[in-house]
Amino acid sequence: MERHFDHDLEELKQRLLWMGSLAERAVHQAVHAVLDAEEHLAEVVLSEEDAINEMQIEIDERVQRLLATQQPMAADLRFLLAVSRINGDLERIGDQAVNIAQSATRILRHPQVKPYVDLPRMSELAEAMVRDSLNALVRGDQELAQSVLRRDDQVDRLRDQLFRELLTYMMEDSAQVFAAFELILVAKNLERIGDHATNIAEDVIYFVAGRDVRHPALDRR
Amino acid sequence: MSSPRILWRKSLNFVMLTLTGVAAFAVVSVLFLILGYLIWNGGTSLSWNFFTQLPKPVGETGGGMANAIVGSLKLLFLAAVMGLPVGLLAGVYLAEFGGKTFSFIVRYTTDLLNGVPSIVIGIFAYSLAVLPVKHFSALAGGVALGIMVIPITVRSTEEFLRAVPGNMREAAMALGASKWKTIATVVLPAASGGILTGMLLALARVAGETAPLLFTAFGNRFWSQGWGQPIASLPVMIYTYAVAPYDDWHRQAWAAGLVLLALVLLSNLGARFILARSKAV
Amino acid sequence: METAATKEKIVSGAPQPALSVKAFRDPVPMEKITSPTIEHKQRLTISNLNFYYGPKQAVFKLNLKIPTNRVTALIGPSGCGKSTFLRTLNRMNETIRNTRVEGEVLLDGQDIHSLDVVGLRRRVGMVFQRPNPFPKSIYDNVAYGLRINGYKGRLDDLVEHSLRRAALWDEVKDYLKKSAFALSGGQQQRLCIARALAVDPEVLLLDEPCSALDPVTTAKIEELMFQLKDSCTMAIVTHNMQQAARASDFTAFMLDGHLIEHSETSKLFTTPTDPRTEAYITGRFG
Numbered sequence: 047m048e049r050h051f052d053h054d055l056e057e058l059k060q061r062l063l064w065m066g067s068l069a070e071r072a073v074h075q076a077v078h079a080v081l082d083a084e085e086h087l088a089e090v091v092l093s094e095e096d097a098i099n100e101m102q103i104e105i106d107e108r109v110q111r112l113l114a115t116q117q118p119m120a121a122d123l124r125f126l127l128a129v130s131r132i133n134g135d136l137e138r139i140g141d142q143a144v145n146i147a148q149s150a151t152r153i154l155r156h157p158q159v160k161p162y163v164d165l166p167r168m169s170e171l172a173e174a175m176v177r178d179s180l181n182a183l184v185r186g187d188q189e190l191a192q193s194v195l196r197r198d199d200q201v202d203r204l205r206d207q208l209f210r211e212l213l214t215y216m217m218e219d220s221a222q223v224f225a226a227f228e229l230i231l232v233a234k235n236l237e238r239i240g241d242h243a244t245n246i247a248e249d250v251i252y253f254v255a256g257r258d259v260r261h262p263a264l265d266r267r
Numbered sequence: 268m269s270s271p272r273i274l275w276r277k278s279l280n281f282v283m284l285t286l287t288g289v290a291a292f293a294v295v296s297v298l299f300l301i302l303g304y305l306i307w308n309g310g311t312s313l314s315w316n317f318f319t320q321l322p323k324p325v326g327e328t329g330g331g332m333a334n335a336i337v338g339s340l341k342l343l344f345l346a347a348v349m350g351l352p353v354g355l356l357a358g359v360y361l362a363e364f365g366g367k368t369f370s371f372i373v374r375y376t377t378d379l380l381n382g383v384p385s386i387v388i389g390i391f392a393y394s395l396a397v398l399p400v401k402h403f404s405a406l407a408g409g410v411a412l413g414i415m416v417i418p419i420t421v422r423s424t425e426e427f428l429r430a431v432p433g434n435m436r437e438a439a440m441a442l443g444a445s446k447w448k449t450i451a452t453v454v455l456p457a458a459s460g461g462i463l464t465g466m467l468l469a470l471a472r473v474a475g476e477t478a479p480l481l482f483t484a485f486g487n488r489f490w491s492q493g494w495g496q497p498i499a500s501l502p503v504m505i506y507t508y509a510v511a512p513y514d515d516w517h518r519q520a521w522a523a524g525l526v527l528l529a530l531v532l533l534s535n536l537g538a539r540f541i542l543a544r545s546k547a548v
Numbered sequence: 549m550e551t552a553a554t555k556e557k558i559v560s561g562a563p564q565p566a567l568s569v570k571a572f573r574d575p576v577p578m579e580k581i582t583s584p585t586i587e588h589k590q591r592l593t594i595s596n597l598n599f600y601y602g603p604k605q606a607v608f609k610l611n612l613k614i615p616t617n618r619v620t621a622l623i624g625p626s627g628c629g630k631s632t633f634l635r636t637l638n639r640m641n642e643t644i645r646n647t648r649v650e651g652e653v654l655l656d657g658q659d660i661h662s663l664d665v666v667g668l669r670r671r672v673g674m675v676f677q678r679p680n681p682f683p684k685s686i687y688d689n690v691a692y693g694l695r696i697n698g699y700k701g702r703l704d705d706l707v708e709h710s711l712r713r714a715a716l717w718d719e720v721k722d723y724l725k726k727s728a729f730a731l732s733g734g735q736q737q738r739l740c741i742a743r744a745l746a747v748d749p750e751v752l753l754l755d756e757p758c759s760a761l762d763p764v765t766t767a768k769i770e771e772l773m774f775q776l777k778d779s780c781t782m783a784i785v786t787h788n789m790q791q792a793a794r795a796s797d798f799t800a801f802m803l804d805g806h807l808i809e810h811s812e813t814s815k816l817f818t819t820p821t822d823p824r825t826e827a828y829i830t831g832r833f834g
Contacts (some may be wrong), residue, residue: 047767047768047771048771049767049771050771050774051794110814110818111814111818114793114814114817114818115793115794115813115814115817116793116794117790117793117794432680434676434678434680435680435682435683437640437643437676437680438676438680438681438682438740438743439682439692439696440640440643440669441638441640441669441673441674441676441744442669442670442673442692442693442696442743442744442747443666443667443669443670443693443696443697443747444666444696445666448696452692452696453682453692456683456684457682457683
């Protein structure tokens with residue numbers, strides 16, 4: 047039987063994906079502000095921060111309304127709970143992008159510290175994780191979500207690598223401290239973005255399969 | 268629990284079962300005894316002549332009761348025309364309208380009217396319809412029977428109208444039907460099975476009344492024309508023939524009794540059939 | 549150069565069309581349902597309504613606006629007067645002896661007590677708690693309202709139209725001459741809805757229409773109400789709060805004959821303003 051509730055759920059999903067696309071775009075633009083030395087990109091990211099935050103509020107209100115009025119069960123309930131969590135992670139991703147954009151503005155005042163090798167690799171990885179976790183939601187694809195979970199370690203390793211490299215640069219030449227320090231912050235932000243993408247993937251698995259795969263270290267028998 | 272107690276209980280059960288069974292059997296057998304008696308004694312007199320010929324003059328054998336059969340039907344027709352509409356509308360009033368006190372009065376008097384001896388009703392009809400015109404008539408007989416039909420019709424109409432669920436009336440009114448339209452288009456059709464049954468049973472009941480006809484319709488050995496002449500009827504014929512000294516007449520009386528009983532039984536069965544059919548909807 | 553997404557607060561409650569995948573490439577403005585009553589048109593306006601069964605007062609100074617083309621739910625514990633109140637809206641209480649109404653009920657600005665009651669009941673239809681089809685055929689049931697109101701046109705078309713609106717046409721189209729009692733409980737209730745819709749009422753009052761029905765049938769009827777909204781204003785009395793939450797746009801909570809709170813359904817069930825409302829909907833009493 048067709049329910050108008052299904053139409054509400056579909057609309058909610060579309061809004062969430064729209065928010066996701068805004069967040070993806072923010073990350074991409076913020077990182078390329080650094081990599082391509084395009085300062086105006088950083089300004090764009092800062093100006094679009096409000097849009098993402100407003101969407102978080104809108105989506106939360108929709109979820110609240112649907113939970114209160116429709117008494118959802120089973121997959122519908124899991125979907126709404128997953129949306130609520132993913133909502134928060136997307137907003138945090140937006141915040142991280144803003145942080146990267148702010149760092150970009152400061153970095154671009156100084157000459158480039160070194161050729162960017164690991165940073166682009168890391169940003170591509172993080173962006174792909176965000177994109178794939180959202181695609182996994184659209185397609186209900188557990189496998190894709192699992193692949194996102196596996197990539198988190200790579201991102202962490204790249205961050206550690208970048209930290210070590212940049213620390214060496216800072217120790218060699220004290221004039222480079224300002225720029226190098228901001229680059230470390232950017233790396234940290236990207237690693238956090240990866241974590242949030244991982245969270246989204248976990249929520250997708252919860253929605254699709256009903257399994258809570260967070261904190262596998264905890265013995266939950 | 269002690270054994271003699273159980274024994275006492277069991278025997279008491281058995282005795283009661285037997286007693287009630289015998290009584291029930293007695294009830295059934297009475298009707299069949301009457302039927303059997305009538306068939307035995309009157310069956311032989313039933314013939315084509317019986318249904319088509321007029322009574323023969325005193326002393327001659329043969330002849331029939333055609334005029335009495337037709338007469339009874341004419342009287343029932345008059346009773347129906349005069350009594351059923353009154354009973355129906357009064358029943359509608361009691362069930363649908365009516366304040367508390369007035370309805371109570373109407374119901375009570377209806378029951379009283381039902382209990383008035385039929386001969387008294389006959390006398391009443393006599394003073395109403397015979398005395399002023401100084402002759403007996405079918406019309407007068409119809410008046411008497413019509414009065415008797417009213418109480419039964421009122422009660423059964425009211426009962427079946429009340430049995431129609433109130434929410435059906437509400438549904439009709441919520442669609443914009445006035446009170447009377449609701450009654451006419453919803454309530455009466457819904458109760459029609461029961462009301463028709465009640466009417467049929469009322470007519471069957473008065474078909475066998477003899478006393479009121481004795482001084483209203485009186486009787487007639489020939490065909491009666493129109494409505495203003497005395498008219499023969501089955502119950503009166505039975506009485507007349509039964510107290511006469513002729514054997515042939517006695518046999519014809521038995522036959523008439525059989526016909527009358529058959530008419531009443533068939534009406535009863537017909538009524539039950541209609542009721543069952545209407546309930547099955 | 550992309551611009552920041554803007555949000556226009558559009559004052560309408562119309563159901564939103566589904567966004568396509570393409571939509572999330574463009575900055576689409578968000579439309580929100582704003583807070584209740586004032587912006588919507590009012591089909592029914594009730595002012596200072598008092599109702600008495602003989603000496604006993606059942607409804608106290610009730611003020612309520614029922615918005616056009618929306619579903620308004622009336623909730624409250626047993627005996628709080630919600631059914632009594634509903635029945636004043638089509639003057640059905642006049643069929644009970646010894647009742648008295650004070651106050652004003654306006655239908656599109658006209659006082660219903662100055663209108664002819666038969667005409668009023670054609671414009672304000674009612675569906676009852678237990679399905680009550682007439683002992684006639686399905687066709688005759690739906691056509692009844694039309695016939696008694698003197699409709700002269702093609703009955704067949706209207707009967708079909710009403711049965712379609714009640715989502716019953718496909719199930720009965722080959723059996724229109726069959727008795728209405730041959731239908732199941734849920735079908736009978738939908739038949740009663742079709743019957744009420746046949747005269748094209750502006751308002752449909754539903755008095756606990758699903759309380760005698762199973763959950764699947766109830767869901768069907770709730771979905772039906774959602775589809776009818778565009779053409780019909782509805783007021784539903786229900787003792788089932790979840791149903792009120794699912795199926796209505798606005799909810800009014802009544803207690804002991806008083807209106808305690810009336811607001812948009814999603815708001816009333818998430819952040820009610822009156823503590824009694826909160827106590828009732830959380831099941832702490834009633």
